[in-house]
Amino acid sequence: xxxxxxxxxxxxxxxxxxxxxxxxxxxxxxxxxxxxxxxxxxxxxxxxxxxxxxxxxxxxxxxxxxxxxxxxxxxxxxxxxxxxxxxxxxxxxxxxxxxxxxxxxxxxxxxxxxxxxxxxxxxxxxxxxxxxxxxxxxxxxxxxxxxxxxxxxxxxxxxxxxxxxxxxxxxxxxxxxxxxxxxxxxxxxxxxxxxxxxxxxxxxxxxxxxxxxxxxxxxxxxxxxxxxxxxxxxxxxxxxxxxxxxxxxxxxxxxxxxxxxxxxxxxxxxxxxxxxxxxxxxxxxxxxxxxxxxxxxxxxxxxxxxxxxxxxxxxxxxxxxxxxxxxxxxxxxxxxxxxxxxxxxxxxxxxxxxxxxxxxxxxxxxxxxxxxxxxxxxxxxxxxxxxxxxxxxxxxxxxxxxxxxxxxxxxxxxxxxxxxxxxxxxxxxxxxxxxxxxxxx
Numbered sequence: 001x002x003x004x005x006x007x008x009x010x011x012x013x014x015x016x017x018x019x020x021x022x023x024x025x026x027x028x029x030x031x032x033x034x035x036x037x038x039x040x041x042x043x044x045x046x047x048x049x050x051x052x053x054x055x056x057x058x059x060x061x062x063x064x065x066x067x068x069x070x071x072x073x074x075x076x077x078x079x080x081x082x083x084x085x086x087x088x089x090x091x092x093x094x095x096x097x098x099x100x101x102x103x104x105x106x107x108x109x110x111x112x113x114x115x116x117x118x119x120x121x122x123x124x125x126x127x128x129x130x131x132x133x134x135x136x137x138x139x140x141x142x143x144x145x146x147x148x149x150x151x152x153x154x155x156x157x158x159x160x161x162x163x164x165x166x167x168x169x170x171x172x173x174x175x176x177x178x179x180x181x182x183x184x185x186x187x188x189x190x191x192x193x194x195x196x197x198x199x200x201x202x203x204x205x206x207x208x209x210x211x212x213x214x215x216x217x218x219x220x221x222x223x224x225x226x227x228x229x230x231x232x233x234x235x236x237x238x239x240x241x242x243x244x245x246x247x248x249x250x251x252x253x254x255x256x257x258x259x260x261x262x263x264x265x266x267x268x269x270x271x272x273x274x275x276x277x278x279x280x281x282x283x284x285x286x287x288x289x290x291x292x293x294x295x296x297x298x299x300x301x302x303x304x305x306x307x308x309x310x311x312x313x314x315x316x317x318x319x320x321x322x323x324x325x326x327x328x329x330x331x332x333x334x335x336x337x338x339x340x341x342x343x344x345x346x347x348x349x350x351x352x353x354x355x356x357x358x359x360x361x362x363x364x365x366x367x368x369x370x371x372x373x374x375x376x377x378x379x380x381x382x383x384x385x386x387x388x389x390x391x392x393x394x395x396x397x398x399x400x401x402x403x404x405x406x407x408x409x410x411x412x413x414x415x416x417x418x419x420x421x422x423x424x425x426x427x428x429x430x431x432x433x434x435x436x437x438x439x440x441x
Contacts, residue, residue, distance in 0.1 A: 005356050006356030010348065010351060010352035010356075012355070013355045013366075013370055014351070014373070017105065017370075017374050018067075020105060022039070022101065023104060024102075025098075025100050026068045027100065028100035029070050034097065035054055035070065035071040035082065035085065037054070037071055039055055039057050040056075040066050040068075041066045042059055042061065042066060043060050043066075044060045046061075047060060071084060071085040073086045091399060094396055095396045095397075098392040101381060102377075102381045105381070109321050109374040110317050111317075112367050115313075116367045116371075117312075117316055122303040122305050123306070125304055129152065131163065131167060133147065133151045133152070133210070133212060133247075134211055134212030134213060134246040134249075135212075135249045136148060141195050141197055141206075142194055149247075150185070153181060153182070155180075156179055157180055164211045169327075171196050171207045171209075172205050172206075173340055174196055174205050175196050175204065176205075176338070176339065178194070181194050203341030203343030203345070211299065212247060213247065214300035215236070215237045215245050215250075215251055216237065217231055217237065217296070219233060219357070220232065225278050225279050229279070231295060235267045235268070236300060237265060237266075237267050238267055240254045240255075240266075241264055252297065255280055255293055256290050256291050259291065260291060262277045262279050265277070278293050280292060281294075321375055325375060325379060328376060342432070347428075347429025347430050348429070348430065349434065355369065385421060386414045386419075386421070387422055391418055395411070
């Protein structure tokens with residue numbers, strides 16, 4: 001049932017993204033008097049619809065996104081010589097039509113967050129002292145550098161007094177790259193070099209440290225030890241086997257090093273303290289076989305919930321989307337530098353899981369995900385890859401510089417290469433998603 005829900009919410013999420021994208025192309029094409037033959041909700045054979053003017057508005061068999069078919073859109077089309085065809089229009093008009101899809105996705109991303117912030121804006125309350133380490137995994141890069149629990153990171157590379165978002169970003173995007181880390185311990189400061197390892201599963205750098213914070217349980221997997229023992233989502237973990245738990249990594253290491261022995265948890269639920277013993281199982285449920293209890297463990301984030309006025313909500317939405325776009329380009333650059341792995345990319349299966357989880361969590365989480373995916377779709381489509389909008393734009397720019405059209409043979413070859421490249425990317429991200437779900441070996 002969960003899988004079906006995930007797929008349905010993925011259809012809703014991606015369907016909205018692609019339809020908004022295609023509406024951008026449609027409106028721009030109509031504005032420049034390009035003949036639009038088909039505006040389809042979905043792909044594949046036509047199910048039903050209606051014709052208005054020269055455009056067939058249809059629902060197709062595969063209700064996943066949609067597309068706009070313009071006359072003479074591709075080299076070799078039967079209507080490529082139509083004076084109202086896409087290729088017959090001036091290059092600057094074609095460039096605007098190509099830009100219009102990604103721009104609409106950006107507008108959607110900004111608009112969704114603006115509306116959400118006007119109803120519910122949650123601001124994370126940072127601790128008074130930032131950068132305090134709650135746990136260091138034995139034999140990790142941080143441990144080998146002499147870092148201990150209780151130390152405070154006061155500088156990492158060029159970032160002074162970083163919060164854990166800053167630290168995690170530096171750590172995750174710099175695998176195999178030495179980071180200069182200034183530590184404060186007992187009122188004294190010293191600097192060490194920490195070289196994060198590349199985590200094969202996430203494709204990101206891991207230093208082996210974790211923030212000092214309260215730890216709580218998230219989603220509980222039905223039928224797993226946490227569920228059988230009576231643990232609940234929202235339980236605040238105070239200690240495990242008598243040892244204080246002040247970080248997510250500490251809790252994970254305690255469970256994984258249990259070797260199947262029962263783990264006694266002291267926790268707080270609705271203001272009352274409880275003690276529950278849970279029996280880990282050796283499972284391959286969500287990756288490599290290891291000891292687990294079947295519960296997501298997360299930081300207890302303190303948030304302040306308010307509502308923003310329209311100007312403030314728009315300003316905050318623009319700030320968050322600019323930050324998100326900057327991170328996406330930074331991740332792409334780090335992959336090219338091999339400081340991150342392409343395994344960090346999430347494909348349709350991963351997005352389906354995120355869609356289902358966000359929808360079950362509530363409208364706010366789902367709209368946040370919608371904004372993020374819409375922004376990612378806009379940026380992906382602007383990459384200079386043939387067949388994508390970015391590839392079309394680059395070819396138009398080249399033709400503008402050449403002051404003549406490329407030959408039809410060149411255009412057809414470029415589009416074929418682009419199609420193959422996109423299919424390779426699709427195959428990779430699907431394989432990548434599956435490899436994260438199936439057990440190793």
